Amino acid sequence: MIGGFLGAGKTTSMLRAAAWFTSRGLRVGLVTNDQAGGLVDTALARAHNLAVEEIAGGCFCCRFTSLVEAASRLEKESAPEILLAEPVGSCTDLVATVSLPLERIYGDRFTVAPLSVVVDPLRAMRVLGIGGVGGFSANVTYIYRKQLEEAEIIVINKCDLVSEAQRAALRTGLAAEFPGARLIEGSARDGTGLDPWFEALLADSSAATAIDDIDYDRYADGESLLGWLNAEVRLGVPGGVEWDGNARLVDILASIRAAVERSGHEIAHLKATLSVEGDAFELAAANLVRTDAGPELSHRLADPLDAGRLLINLRAEADPAVLESALRSALDALGDELPAEIVHCEHFRPGRPVPTHRLTGLAGRA
Template structure:
């Protein structure tokens, strides 16, 4: 599984990993997960030619039977050598509720790789108090930190868009707060420094050595504080227009309106 908070770059990282595996002659099955249907991630990954199943209406830990069914569907369709799964960006406690059960059920047929958690360094810098800027509430921050606490591999993404000195401070804070995890710095978008993460992910197996202590009331309240918009919009005009520019302008306008109301955009 490749987890991480909303907007960290999980889908891009999984796409890069899946392409790497495909290039080495291995068959890959992808499983996407979110709170609603019609996932953009699923459409994006299918457009790249990958076999993809999606689980909607809840995270893997709440839809474990659906996860097993998705894996069975992929096995029937393309007989993958590896499964890559992307949980909801607000999900945590994945090792206890997903990795260990999978290991018990499929341990004789598959190895369960270490849990990777992808990190946006800009957001991490604000969470750790390294930079100024908008902050999440205490309970949303609780979910964020718990994701890092259970990670075996922490992937600091978007190194192409972050000043080196800030990256160094973020990595130092991660290593100080979560010394059990291996930390990697990369850019999934541009393929920079991905090989060390790939090598570690594919050569190790999850071990039943740590369990996450989590307050499920705080976790549930943190998730509930996140608002979700699920919609499909079609833009039409009689005149030619730059779709990318229009979408960026729309996103900027939405973000500014939310910030002016005291909110924060997670993704």
């Protein structure tokens, strides 16, 4: 599993890992996961022509049977040798609720690799009190720290965005607080520094210990503070005036960011894809990972388009109604020049996690 908090770069890391394994002749399958359907992550995986299954409606811990069923479907359809699974970014206690059950119940089918947790260095520095201001409330931060506590490998992602001094301070802080984890630094965006991580995933098996002292009341409260929004929007008119999809995508995300900022809330992750109508493989993708950060394009459309399908996934420590209002405000700002129709929109707070299984002890042992 490739875990980590919202906005850490898990999906980019997973796609980079899939490309690395594929380049070495290994068949790869992906499992994406969210509290609701309509995932940007799944759209990106399909655009990369990867075999992927999506599990919606709860994290792997609460949808454990669905995870096993998804793996079975992938086995039948594409016979992957490597399964990469990305849990919900607000989920923790994965060793006890996913890794150990997989090993002890389905050990004849799966060898579980070390649990990896990807971190955004700027957000990690804020959580550890190393630098930066702003951030999440105590119980949301509690989830973040518990993710790091159970990690076997902590991947410091986006190292190209911070100075060497900041990286050194973060390494020192992580090593002091989470001495059991191996630290790997790199950038999923360009792939630098990540080969040792991919090699460890391929060669090693999990030996993690389940968290003993996790407080599910604090965990549930932290998740309940996060607002969730998944939406699908039709933009433009087939056969109508063409427009620059890359620029429009950035404008929409910037407008949503500004609306959330005006409401005084912290964005955990805002990501979106804009695909050509009728062609899911031709798309633009953009995201931002903090309220004080602007949107960045990771995938670009080659040509202007007349109509497209916009998928938006927004996570923030805010009332879900605030997120819906921010989306509608951004779409209204497009005006008559670019018609926008919301096809589907879900906005809610996650419910209390209720794992299917919770086993304790050391991974790799009965």
